[in-house]
Amino acid sequence: xxxxxxxxxxxxxxxxxxxxxxxxxxxxxxxxxxxxxxxxxxxxxxxxxxxxxxxxxxxxxxxxxxxxxxxxxxxxxxxxxxxxxxxxxxxxxxxxxxxxxxxxxxxxxxxxxxxxxxxxxxxxxxxxxxxxxxxxxxxxxxxxxxxxxxxxxxxxxxxxxxxxxxxxxxxxxxxxxxxxxxxxxxxxxxxxxxxxxxxxxxxxxxxxxxxxxxxxxxxxxxxxxxxxxxxxxxxxxxxxxxxxxxxxxxxxxxxxxxxxxxxxxxxxxxxxxxxxxxxxxxxxxxxxxxxxxxxxxxxxxxxxxxxxxxxxxxxxxxxxxxxxxxxxx
Amino acid sequence: xxxxxxxxxxxxxxxxxxxxxxxxxxxxxxxxxxxxxxxxxxxxxxxxxxxxxxxxxxxxxxxxxxxxxxxxxxxxxxxxxxxxxxxxxxxxxxxxxxxxxxxxxxxxxxxxxxxxxxxxxxxxxxxxxxxxxxxxxxxxxxxxxxxxxxxxxxxxxxxxxxxxxxxxxxxxxxxxxxxxxxxxxxxxx
Numbered sequence: 033x034x035x036x037x038x039x040x041x042x043x044x045x046x047x048x049x050x051x052x053x054x055x056x057x058x059x060x061x062x063x064x065x066x067x068x069x070x071x072x073x074x075x076x077x078x079x080x081x082x083x084x085x086x087x088x089x090x091x092x093x094x095x096x097x098x099x100x101x102x103x104x105x106x107x108x109x110x111x112x113x114x115x116x117x118x119x120x121x122x123x124x125x126x127x128x129x130x131x132x133x134x135x136x137x138x139x140x141x142x143x144x145x146x147x148x149x150x151x152x153x154x155x156x157x158x159x160x161x162x163x164x165x166x167x168x169x170x171x172x173x174x175x176x177x178x179x180x181x182x183x184x185x186x187x188x189x190x191x192x193x194x195x196x197x198x199x200x201x202x203x204x205x206x207x208x209x210x211x212x213x214x215x216x217x218x219x220x221x222x223x224x225x226x227x228x229x230x231x232x233x234x235x236x237x238x239x240x241x242x243x244x245x246x247x248x249x250x251x252x253x254x255x256x257x258x259x260x261x262x263x264x265x266x267x268x269x270x271x272x273x274x275x276x277x278x279x280x281x282x283x284x285x286x287x288x289x290x291x292x293x294x295x296x297x298x299x300x301x302x303x304x305x306x307x308x309x310x311x312x313x314x315x316x317x318x319x320x321x322x323x324x325x326x327x328x329x330x331x332x333x334x335x336x337x338x339x340x341x342x343x344x345x346x347x348x349x350x351x352x353x354x355x356x357x358x359x360x361x
Numbered sequence: 362x363x364x365x366x367x368x369x370x371x372x373x374x375x376x377x378x379x380x381x382x383x384x385x386x387x388x389x390x391x392x393x394x395x396x397x398x399x400x401x402x403x404x405x406x407x408x409x410x411x412x413x414x415x416x417x418x419x420x421x422x423x424x425x426x427x428x429x430x431x432x433x434x435x436x437x438x439x440x441x442x443x444x445x446x447x448x449x450x451x452x453x454x455x456x457x458x459x460x461x462x463x464x465x466x467x468x469x470x471x472x473x474x475x476x477x478x479x480x481x482x483x484x485x486x487x488x489x490x491x492x493x494x495x496x497x498x499x500x501x502x503x504x505x506x507x508x509x510x511x512x513x514x515x516x517x518x519x520x521x522x523x524x525x526x527x528x529x530x531x532x533x534x535x536x537x538x539x540x541x542x543x544x545x546x547x548x549x550x
Contacts, residue, residue: 084396134368134398134419137390217399219418227418230396235416257395273394283394336394 041355048355050174051341055127057170058147067123067149072112074129078316079104080111081301082257083308086133088142104313105131108334109148110258111319114287117150117330118322125149127337138349139279141338142358150332156259156270156286159331160247163274163282167245167340174344177276179244185251185268189229193236197252198266202228209236226254238278246275258294259285274335276343284333291323363425367400367417375407375428378415382407382426382479390419407477407484410462426479433476435468443468445476445483456483464488466521467539488539493548494518495534502530 043051062069079087088105106112109126116124130146151159164180171177189197195208202221205228209215215235220227229252249272253261256269270286288294298315305312341353351357365376370388377383383404392398398419405412407428417423433445433454442455443465454476458465460483464474467488475487499515515525515535523537525544534548 082395084392084398135390135392137392140390140392214414215416216414217416217418218423219421220397224397227397230393231399231416233396234391234393234399235401255395280394334394 038360042351042357042360043353043355047341047345047347047353050345051337051353054170054174054337054341054344057172058125058127058166061166061169062125062149065123067125067151068121070113070116070121070124070126071128072106072109072116072126074106074131075103076106076111076316077101077103077314078111078318079313080107081298081305081313081315082107083301083304083310086310087313088131088133102314107132108146110332110334111316113148113150113332114319114327115322117152118325118327123149123151123330136358138351139339139342141350141354143361144350144354145337146334147337148332148334150287150330152328152330154286154331155329156249156272156284156331159284159286159333160249160272160274163247163284163333163335164245166335167274167276167281170340171344175346177245181241181244181246183246183248185248188237188248189232192240193232195232197229197232201225205229205232208232226252229255238275238280241275241278243277248273248275256288256297257283257285258288258297260288260290272333274333276340279339279343280336281339281343282333282335284331286331287327289323289327289329291320294323295320363427364422365425366422367419370400370402370417375426376404377424377426378404378406378413381409382428382484383413384428386412391416392419407479408459410485427481428477428479428484430475430477432473435470435472435474437470438468443486445474445486448473454478454483456486460484461486464539466519467492467494467537469494469519490538490540491545492537492539493534494521494537496525496529496531499525499529499531503527 085107087107090103091100092103093100108130109128113124113126127147129143131143135142168177186197189195202223202225209232213236217231250268251271253267253269256271259269259271261267262270272284274282302312338350338353342350345353347353365374370385372385374385375382383406385402385404387403389401391401400417400419402415403412404415434448436444436446443461445454464486469492472489476483477485494517496515497518500513512524512526514522515529516522523542523544536545536548538545
């Protein structure tokens with residue numbers, strides 16, 4: 033691309049107006065429910081330990097810091113928002129830019145806009161209902177929602193892919209995906225069960241979810257992230273994903289409030305980063321202190337606003353809904 | 362050995378898969394919000410022409426295929442091989458029937474073709490988009506028929522058979538689109 037010609041925005045004026053109107057509707061939705069809008073830092077001393085997430089990193093030099101101090105650009109505002117919750121904020125929401133290194137494609141821009149909100153006293157099921165209400169309110173007169181479906185992760189895999197995600201071994205997943213669905217993967221470790229499940233989810237299940245709003249819940253415990261676990265056989269994570277017309281839109285949890293378990297999960301993830309040769313990051317001790325002080329029982333969800341805009345406008349790629357995508361930023 | 366990381370994947374990149382040279386047609390980045398990133402690619406096997414799909418774990422490296430496209434002049438066929446020449450260096454290349462494939466029916470001596478070389482030997486031959494070929498056999502031309510409807514088969518000097526309008530006669534030179542195998546018009550001499 034040439035700077036002389038690609039200075040123009042990729043999003044049309046209509047798209048910019050649609051974005052502004054969706055933002056206004058979201059703010060009106062939360063104002064009605066008395067959920068407080070908050071604003072937390074983009075630059076943080078700590079980062080997400082999730083091995084699948086890569087944080088942009090920069091240096092600070094200035095008063096009190098002569099040598100340079102690492103700051104991470106947040107991949108989501110989750111940790112500081114939980115510190116607000118622990119400090120007694122009550123239900124809160126935030127609309128902000130988040131940053132994920134290495135994520136670029138038709139549905140990914142390394143810098144994107146997230147709507148994240150937390151509701152005290154809610155569990156993940158209550159929050160799923162609220163996500164449905166919000167998406168319906170925001171898309172009113174913009175795009176009809178054909179249907180709403182609810183699935184448990186295990187049932188969804190069995191029904192659509194003929195795979196029991198809790199019983200199948202990685203070797204069986206490899207065979208089923210290859211023979212049954214013509215999906216051949218290179219580079220996935222034989223013991224990386226979650227990677228094989230992610231492969232099945234993205235290559236086999238997502239394309240068959242169909243139109244409408246689809247909620248998937250009760251994820252394998254190994255994919256709990258920051259969700260609490262529900263006892264059962266096997267135990268499942270109180271986590272849900274939301275798809276609209278087959279595109280992943282949001283991810284939510286009935287939040288883990290146990291500081292000890294949270295620390296163990298962080299350390300396990302740091303260990304997985306070491307094993308995978310992924311750069312270590314600084315663990316968020318302030319979040320752990322907040323959990324120790326007491327995070328109220330709550331559920332939270334993060335929703336990709338650029339994806340929502342893509343769906344609302346029928347765009348094929350996320351770059352069409354962003355004024356200046358990464359390549360020309 | 363040269364290799365490419367998945368971050369270098371893009372349409373046209375030549376890589377080795379299962380021992381065969383292949384070209385990437387499409388590269389799609391796929392990643393669940395919480396989970397493994399993949400590069401899902403559509404690839405053409407340059408030996409067989411078959412299109413397959415593969416998914417790489419993002420960050421993997423793949424062996425590069427030593428494949429390049431060169432413009433060579435078609436010289437002649439010796440019964441077994443089709444011979445091409447680089448018009449700058451006069452270096453010659455012999456392509457097998459397998460490499461020439463369907464291009465054989467459009468190959469006319471002196472025409473410039475795109476030859477795909479793998480480790481220095483011809484792997485595939487792409488004829489020019491348009492070729493000028495003489496009609497060696499067809500039903501007698503119908504004078505005055507310019508309706509363009511119907512048509513008839515005509516055999517060309519290379520042996521190819523194409524549908525042509527009814528007014529075409531033996532000996533005429535025709536312009537043919539090799540990508541579709543369709544008659545475009547009479548050559549303007």
